[in-house]
Amino acid sequence: MADHHTYGTSTHTASELVRLVSDRLGLVFTERHSDFRGSYHLARIPDGRIEIQPNPIPGDDDEVDLYAPEHAAAQVLLLTTTPTAHPALQAGLDSIEGLTHLNHETT
Template identity: 50%
Template sequence: MDAYDTYGTSAYPVAELARLLTEQLGVSFIERDSCYRGVYLVADAGTQRVEIQPNAIPGDDDEDDFYDGDHPGIQTLVLVSGPHRDNPLTAHLDSIDALTALRRHPAR
């Protein structure tokens, strides 16, 4: 089973965080659009998939819903998944000011 980590920040909007991670990790983000998630960004970092997602997503009733309802005060989410936890990537994300680990689900 894969490892899944969720990080959050209210200091960086999606585009700014993508620029920062592109510079620091040397990855390229691709924009995706989902009827469920709205517009989000995806990059591959080795065996890890890194997604940058706004927490507020368009709802069916013209009201925003939260992708992560447990953290409604968080503006931007970083979702990391892979077959195992990449310790250098995790350490790098943990070192970014104003980016907080919200949830970690270990690989089994």
């Protein structure tokens, strides 16, 4: 079982959001690159992971695609994955101005 949350912002760039989340939660992010997702930032937490990435990602045909087209208004996404609900993490993220909780899913 895993608990997934999606947050979004059009207020902050990915780099700004990395700094804000790092400062607020005391996390260290590393930049990664994926052919599918483009550049994104990853922080591992004891029970999961947090990823920050632009919603627009480079497509195969040099067109820009959206990672989460259902959240087209969000320019930057923050994705969390933990094994169970993590109220302290969600409270910390909810306290960041300009960051909006978009989706919750348990798999």
